[in-house]
Amino acid sequence: xxxxxxxxxxxxxxxxxxxxxxxxxxxxxxxxxxxxxxxxxxxxxxxxxxxxxxxxxxxxxxxxxxxxxxxxxxxxxxxxxxxxxxxxxxxxxxxxxxxxxxxxxxxxxxxxxxxxxxxxxxxxxxxxxxxxxxxxxxxxxxxxxxxxxxxxxxxxxxxxxxxxxxxxxxxxxxxxxxxxxxxxxxxxxxxxxxxxxxxxxxxxxxxxxxxxxxxxxxxxxxxxxxxxxxxxxxxxxxxxxxxxxxxxxxxxxxxxxxxxxxxxxxxxxxxxxxxxxxxxxxxxxxxxxxxxxxxxxxxxxxxxxxxxxxxxxxx
Amino acid sequence: xxxxxxxxxxxxxxxxxxxxxxxxxxxxxxxxxxxxxxxxxxxxxxxxxxxxxxxxxxxxxxxxxxxxxxxxxxxxxxxxxxxxxxxxxxxxxxxxxxxxxxxxxxxxxxxxxxxxxxxxxxxxxxxxxxxxxxxxxxxxxxxxxxxxxxxx
Numbered sequence: 168x169x170x171x172x173x174x175x176x177x178x179x180x181x182x183x184x185x186x187x188x189x190x191x192x193x194x195x196x197x198x199x200x201x202x203x204x205x206x207x208x209x210x211x212x213x214x215x216x217x218x219x220x221x222x223x224x225x226x227x228x229x230x231x232x233x234x235x236x237x238x239x240x241x242x243x244x245x246x247x248x249x250x251x252x253x254x255x256x257x258x259x260x261x262x263x264x265x266x267x268x269x270x271x272x273x274x275x276x277x278x279x280x281x282x283x284x285x286x287x288x289x290x291x292x293x294x295x296x297x298x299x300x301x302x303x304x305x306x307x308x309x310x311x312x313x314x315x316x317x318x319x320x321x322x323x324x325x326x327x328x329x330x331x332x333x334x335x336x337x338x339x340x341x342x343x344x345x346x347x348x349x350x351x352x353x354x355x356x357x358x359x360x361x362x363x364x365x366x367x368x369x370x371x372x373x374x375x376x377x378x379x380x381x382x383x384x385x386x387x388x389x390x391x392x393x394x395x396x397x398x399x400x401x402x403x404x405x406x407x408x409x410x411x412x413x414x415x416x417x418x419x420x421x422x423x424x425x426x427x428x429x430x431x432x433x434x435x436x437x438x439x440x441x442x443x444x445x446x447x448x449x450x451x452x453x454x455x456x457x458x459x460x461x462x463x464x465x466x467x468x469x470x471x472x473x474x475x476x477x478x479x480x481x482x
Numbered sequence: 483x484x485x486x487x488x489x490x491x492x493x494x495x496x497x498x499x500x501x502x503x504x505x506x507x508x509x510x511x512x513x514x515x516x517x518x519x520x521x522x523x524x525x526x527x528x529x530x531x532x533x534x535x536x537x538x539x540x541x542x543x544x545x546x547x548x549x550x551x552x553x554x555x556x557x558x559x560x561x562x563x564x565x566x567x568x569x570x571x572x573x574x575x576x577x578x579x580x581x582x583x584x585x586x587x588x589x590x591x592x593x594x595x596x597x598x599x600x601x602x603x604x605x606x607x608x609x610x611x612x613x614x615x616x617x618x619x620x621x622x623x624x625x626x627x628x629x630x631x632x633x634x
């Protein structure tokens with residue numbers, strides 16, 4: 168089968184004129200049906216990925232292409248080089264952030280044998296761009312697994328929480344592995360932790376954000392882990408607006424110290440919302456709350472408190 | 483051996499860090515028994531952030547020059563406060579691998595027998611301290627054989 172026929176087969180429609188690229192610099196002009204020659208492979212483009220960040224669901228990410236390995240037919244995500252710097256708002260704080268293809272390439276190499284991360288190949292195109300060819304994970308982001316659950320929090324606590332936290336501990340240990348190698352994830356969020364279909368393995372995705380923090384290089388990762396932990400424990404992080412509308416009696420029990428240190432409309436003292444949660448587990452969350460005078464400075468410190476707290480959970 | 487009158491001052495390129503030096507000048511003015519080392523820890527810019535080598539080099543150079551200027555200003559402030567010039571030294575030290583600025587300052591303190599460490603303190607919120615860390619917190623937490631002055 169010739170290349171055009173193979174491309175049409177994979178694309179599912181005719182291609183008027185086959186275009187092949189070895190230089191991916193002009194990623195805006197690359198279209199479905201185009202073929203990228205990268206490393207030793209040929210990759211057919213099928214479309215673009217869309218922004219998953221909350222509130223930006225329809226934004227196309229033109230530098231992230233949906234593709235397929237023309238030899239194997241395996242779906243791929245092809246991340247092209249897009250250098251940008253921007254201020255990432257975190258509560259009232261703005262953090263100067265930039266995309267680093269080099270960082271993501273390094274991490275892909277570092278974690279290639281670790282199932283707790285997305286996997287892929289970093290290759291350099293003919294113009295020197297560091298392109299990442301990622302395996303598509305069969306599964307969903309953590310929030311898409313937990314948000315649709317209809318059970319009460321009590322039932323969730325009794326039947327699911329411990330199993331999820333055991334997996335989350337493994338995911339936290341994976342971040343500790345990055346830090347031990349002087350790398351940071353850079354964008355730890357509930358939708359950047361995938362739950363693989365079948366195995367149930369938690370896998371981190373998207374490592375290209377970076378920052379320049381001199382004194383606490385992993386502070387933002389630790390903040391992200393706190394958010395993910397609170398999300399899993401609470402099966403969502405309650406916010407003041409929701410509580411006012413749905414559970415005003417809980418709102419009366421809260422004070423400002425119960426809220427997230429960084430995003431002060433999120434409730435981190437979950438024991439005041441869900442009294443069945445054990446004290447030791449809640450104390451881990453309280454390290455991320457406004458009342459805390461002591462912050463975690465490493466993933467190991469979080470795990471030192473979190474692991475024994477799992478013993479208090481049913482299941 | 484740790485000597486209390488050997489004083490290490492941690493500086494960065496923010497104008498506020500000179501406040502610690504002004505305080506020190508006020509306290510030590512005229513003293514000829516103290517030896518002061520003004521230490522700026524240089525953090526090289528990340529090649530991740532500046533993939534263009536020319537831009538990286540320019541940023542690198544800017545950072546070094548800013549720190550050198552800060553050290554020169556601090557030296558002048560202390561000499562103007564009548565500390566003998568020969569008792570005031572400056573040091574521009576590259577951050578140690580795997581360490582942060584505070585840890586680098588404290589390693590220098592331990593290796594060189596400084597009995598007093600002086601650092602400024604930024605007006606960070608608690609949330610910013612959590613996210614970004616704090617040099618003065620690191621210094622205070624790691625001080626076990628010296629006195630620390632935190633000047634805000």
